[in-house]
Amino acid sequence: MKKQTILLCDDDPVDRKLFKKYLGTVRPSDYLVLEAENSSELNNFLADKNVEADIIFLDYYLGAENGVDILRELRKANSAPVIMLTGRGDQEIAVECMKEGAMDYIPKETLHETDLRKLIRQAEEKWELERERDQLLGIAAHELRNPLAVILGYTEILQTYDELPAEKKSEILNVIYERSHHLLNIINELLTVTRVDKGIINLKKKQVNLHELLVKKVADYQLQAAKKSITILYNGETENAEAVIDRDRIEEVVANLLDNAIKYSPRDRKVHVSLGRTGTAITITIRDEGQGIKEEELKFLFKLFSSKKISTLPTGEEASTGLGLAISKKVIDAHGGEIAVESRVGQGTSFTVILPLTNRNL
Incomplete structure (x- = not known):
């Protein structure tokens, strides 16, 4: 297992030795x-491409240097979570450090009685939550800006030109409607993300015929597919096709998978939808004949916030938040099921949803 890297910045060699001694009690x-x-030495470590710091312990008193000033620079660089080392009774300093972005602080005199492993874990968890919050805000700003700009632009045209032909007005209103609908979808996705990321998924389960559900969703997406001359083919079990699920949530998952299959497929291709049974589970498979996804990128598909970008792009410049698959996995997990993916570049991608047939948690 890879060791965690701790950067310890303290100008007192005795204190550094004591820190390592107490850290040694938690499996060095x-x-x-x-x-x-x-x-300066700390920045040299951070600039070294061979050093990937997991956490930084920073002394508030560094000779003529002020630990808070260093902390501010570290936060600007978004380097790693920082825990401040302070003196006993430095409560005001500790509060100041927390306001400037420190994940936690420890008076040096209490190091011997501190569970450092627990402190490190808590600081990293808090850091990850802050990063995810910042990423969510970034996604929201980016995804909301474009449709809003289009809506505002076309609204100004309608306000400025009174004598527009009826056909042109109708065309503009259709664009405004489509962009508004897209905007609502983005907002709903972002709201769903905040709920599922906190583990808040309230399922309203009941007996549902999945054959009927899939027939309906395939029909819903035929028009979208037709715009790219894509054919959706359905082949499903009509017998014993019932499972205990939250219908609305599973419809959202199927809709997301169908939407992706169409988005990432070139024109004149097929999307295959099938329903089957394996033992005590029922399976839904949606397979496209699109571009496929690189093998090394598959593991990032279901992550809510990943720094790794998927290189496969929609073929018709369709918009995508990249959140749908992560949400889908959370929903399927909440049902006690699984979602799997297989893909080959140039041949297409297949997603399989496996749902248990039992009525547990009903």
């Missing part, structure tokens, strides 16, 4: 401690 083999006496 788990950690690699890199020592810095000042901000």
Whole structure:
């Protein structure tokens, strides 16, 4: 297992030695401690491409340097979570450090009685939550800006030109309607993300015929597919096709998979939808004949916030938040099921949803 890298910035060699001693009580083999006496040495470590810091312990008192100033610079660089080392009774300093973005603080005199492993884990979890919040805000700003700009632009045209032909007005109103609908979908996705990321998924389960559900969803997406001359083919079991599920949630999952299959397929291709049974489970498979996804990128598909970008893009410049698959996985997990993906570049992608047939949690 890869060791966690700790950057320890403290100008007192005795304090650094004591820190490593107390860290040694929590399995030293788990950690690699890199020592810095000042901000210059700390920055050298951070600039080194071979060093990937998991957490930074920063002394507030570094000779003539102020730990809070260093902390501010670290936060600007978004380097790693920072835990401040302070003196006993430095409550005001500790509060100041927390306001500037420190994940936590420890008075040095209490190091011997501190569960450092627990402190490190909590700081990293808090750091990850903050990163996810920032990423969500970034996604929201980016995804909402474009449709809003189009809506505002066309609204100004309608307000400025009174004598527009009826046909042109109708065309503009259709664009405004489509963009408004897209905007609502984005907002709903973002709201869903905040709920599922907190584990808040309230399922309203009942007995549902999945054959009927799929027939309906395939019909719903025929028009969208026809715009790219794509044919949706359905082949499903009509017998014993019932499962205990939250119908609305599973419809959202199927809709997302169908939408993706159409978005990422070139013109004149087929999308295959099938329904089957395997033992005590029922399976839904949606397979396209599109571009496919690189094998090394598959593991990032279901992550809500991943720094890794998927290189496959929609073929018709359709908009996508990239959140749908992550939401779908959370929904399927909540049902006690699984969602799997297989893909080959140039041949297409297949998603399989496996749902248990039992009525547990009903």
